[in-house]
Amino acid sequence: MNKPVENATLTAAEAVVEMLKAHGVEVIFGLCGDTSLPLYDALARVGSVRHILTRDERHAAYMADGYARLSGKVGVCEGPSGGGATYILPGLVEANESSIPILAINTDVSVSSRGKFTLTELDQRTLMKPLTKWNAVLDRSADIPRTFRKAFEAMTSGRPGAAHIALPFDVQSGPVERGDVWADPTLGSFPSRRVAPDASMVELASRLLRKAKNPLFICGGGVVLSGAEAELLALAETLGAPVATTISGKGSIDEQSVQSVGVVGSNGGTPETRAVVDAADVVIFVGCRAGSVTTERWRHPAPGKARIIHIDVDPAVPGTNYQVDVPLIGDARLCLAALNESLEGFRREGNFKFVEQQKRAKFEKFDALARSDETPIKPERVIKEIGNQLDPDAVVVADPGTPCPYFSAYYVVRGTGRRYFSNRAHGALGYAAAAAMGAHVARPQVKTVAVMGDGSFGMCVGELETAVRLKLPITFVVISNAVYGWIKAGQKSGFGQRYFSVDFGVTDHAKVAEAFGVRSWRVTQPSELSTIVKKALASDGPTLVDIVCQPLHEARAPVSEWVA
Ligand SMILES: Cc1ncc(C[n+]2csc(CCOP(=O)(O)OP(=O)(O)O)c2C)c(N)n1
Secondary structure (H helix, E strand, O other): OOOOOOOOEEEHHHHHHHHHHHOOOOEEEEOOOHHHHHHHHHHHHHOOOEEEEOOOHHHHHHHHHHHHHHHOEOEEEEEOOOHHHHHHHHHHHHHHHOOOOEEEEEEEOOHHHOOOOOOOOOOHHHHHHHHOOEEEEOOOHHHHHHHHHHHHHHHHEOOOOOEEEEEEOOHHHOEEEHHHOOOOHHHHEOOOEOOOOOHHHHHHHHHHHHHOOOEEEEEOOHHHHHOOHHHHHHHHHHHOOOEEEOOOOOOOOOOOOOOEEEEOOOOOOOHHHHHHHHOOOEEEEEOOOOOOOOOOOOOOOOOOOOEEEEEEOOOOOOOOOOOOOEEEEOOHHHHHHHHHHHOOOOOOOOOOHHHHHHHHHHHHHHHHHHOOOOOOEOHHHHHHHHHHHOOOOOEEEEOOOOHHHHHHHHOOOOOOOOOEEEOOOOOOOOOHHHHHHHHHHHOOOOOEEEEEEHHHHHHHHHHHHHHHHOOOOEEEEEEEOOEOHHHHHHHHHHOOOOOOOOEOOOOOHHHHHHHHOOEEEEEOOHHHHHHHHHHHHHOOOOEEEEEEEOOHHHOOOOOOOOOO
């Protein structure tokens, strides 16, 4: 093992580190294992790539995801063979479906040990293939440079996505020619290759928009991914059109602006935002898959009622869920810029009275509940308090359960760009804490807050040690109600209140966090909330606020509907 190599060559493990560096990678999140020893040794010897040791590979992938979302660069995570691969998988698939470029490297049993009932042997190629945009299992050391180049190109061009590389133990010790170790560093950020739309389609869209009486944008994550906020605003102003978003689209527009509708759909939308969607005669989807949640199961907009222009970088998206009048395939920024150009000289005066009226109605109901002194504390009060105290540039990450629909609906993003996100592809509980850690590593100068239910807390608690070890000044908020509340709410609304196997025991999450070394508080009284949230946010280390809250099945959820 690790035979000395000539100067003109590197060990393959060293070449892996050099290839990452050549693509601009500065940090890797991961967890060690037997098959990873050569890679770890190379990381130690080569230096200059920061390694963040995590307590679970799933969270390493979530950290890479949060890091990528905030840095605009590929997030990298790693783990060993066998369990390391199966544990990294949930984060990989979430990122891939959310169009977030992360690279996962799992080391593997030696090529020479394949097929011999070797401990941890697993067909990583087949396992990862349907979950990633691109994947490979290395068989030869010499293939490392071109395999990494391919992976970065796949992740950051077209629709961004996740890649996976399996790196066998013996492959890590073979030789790689130094001269083969090169990269195009522009492939380390996304979008690396912007594609412009077909001019004839731009013309068709522009014609439809000139005739529209009540156009509406529904923006998905593609606007923020593409950095198309300025082009979107310019076009929305030209058209006098309101801008609604999906959850991932929060940050496409400043939500304080008159043109902003807020989030629509069945997880963050409200009857008031739905009414705005229903009033549109032309809907322009931008970087949005028009999936079940955004469209409330393809009912809003109602099929056939509004004309549809659909902008997406992925040609497979427009036309999948709605009959589309004009598909515009390309990068969101370039598509919107092309529309701005083709509409030069045109201007429709917007009438935002209806949007304003709907927003006022939505927030009046919210504010009345947010003022409530009742116990258990109402979720609205928590959102209002955190919203009041956070700076506009703060980053909030929300888990499914109570946090995602409530924060999506009522946490007002001030400014544009990535300031709020949730894991909207698969919505696995326990994402926010680790994703927030990755986000903080990418943008350490702003406050980062992770909001989770107690169901999520149970799925991510081990990473509190990572936050303490790295002294990350993140505030973790636990909405504590001793129930899988979102599901119990579903049993209430759709299954005759036959509550079954959804309640669990009460845990003092503040005490648990304290045992990890996190400065923590448990809040039971609404009157205590403000002071404690202030203290937690002001701390320069990790803090946790455990808030005993009204469960969802007793609360007034924004639009709570299961989406199967
Ligand atoms: C890994 C995973 N398992 C199951 C679910 C299904 N699920 C969606 S919401 C929810 C309940 C969430 O409970 P909790 O985190 O306590 O938040 P609450 O709804 O009570 O606010 C469950 C179980 C999921 N999203 N992820």
